[in-house]
Amino acid sequence: MAGHNKWSKVKHIKAKEDAKKGKIFTKAVKDIMTAVRDGGPNPETNAALRLAIERAKAVSMPQDNIKRAIDKASGNLPGVKYEEITYEGYGPGGVAIMVECLTDNKNRTVAEVRHAFNKMGGSLGTSGSVAWMFxxxxxxxxxxxxxxxxxxxxxxxxxxxxxxxxxxxxxxxxxxxxxxxxxxxxxxxxxxxxxxxxxxxANNETDVSDETAEKVEKLIDMLEENDDVQNVYHNMK
Missing domain, CATH: 3.30.70.980 (YebC, transcriptional regulation domain)
Incomplete structure (x- = not known):
C-alpha cells in the first residue's frame, strides 16, 4: 500500500503540474493570437508578436503550437472560419466586464460565456451596455x-x-x-x-469590497479558462 500511496501522490503532483503548464500554454497562445489580430502574422514587422513568440518559447511551447496559434488568428486554418466577437456584461457589485472572443461556433461561445456570468452572480448585457466605460x-x-x-x-x-x-x-x-x-x-x-x-x-473604475472582488476574480478566471475567450477586461478598482 505504501507504494500505491506514493504513486497516487506522484500522479496528483503530476496532474497539478500538467494543469499549471496547460494554463501557461493557454495564456501564451492567447498572447500570440491577440498580437496577430492587432498587428498581423509577421513577427519581423509585428514587435508584439515577436515578443509573444519569445515568451512562448521561454515556457517550452512546441513550435507547432505557436504556428497553429498564428494560423488560427490569421484565418489560415483550412476548413475552419473564425469570427471575432465581443460580449459585454456586469459582474458582482456592478463591475463592467468586456469579453473578447475568437470562435468557430458563436452559439456555443455565447452559451458558455452567459453560463459563466450567471454562475458567478453576474449578467450578460447587450451590445454597448458597458463598452462606453472603456x-x-x-x-x-x-x-x-x-x-x-x-x-x-x-x-x-x-x-x-x-x-x-x-x-x-x-x-x-x-x-x-x-x-x-x-x-x-x-x-x-x-x-x-x-x-x-x-x-x-477602463475610463471609469468601480470600487468594491474584498469579498466582491474575490467573486469578480472567480468570474474572470472562469471566462479565461474558455478556449474561445481571448481577453477579459474589467473596471474593478
Missing amino acids: DKKGVISVERSDKDDEIMEAALEAGASDILEFDEVLVIETEPADFNNVLQAIEKTGAKILESSVGLV
Missing part, C-alpha cells in the same frame, strides 16, 4: 531598472501618450496606431518587457 489603448509593462529614464525618454519620443510609475513596473500607454513604434523603441533600450498588447482600458 478606451482602446496600447499598454506596455516594463520592469523597472537603472534604465528607467532612457526607457521613458524613448517611449515619449516614439509617441507614448502616458507613463505610469509603480514600485516595480513602468506602465506605458499609447494610442493604438502608435503602439508598434513605441514597443520597438522600448525594445531597443534592452528593457525587460513583461506584457505588451493593444486592449481596453
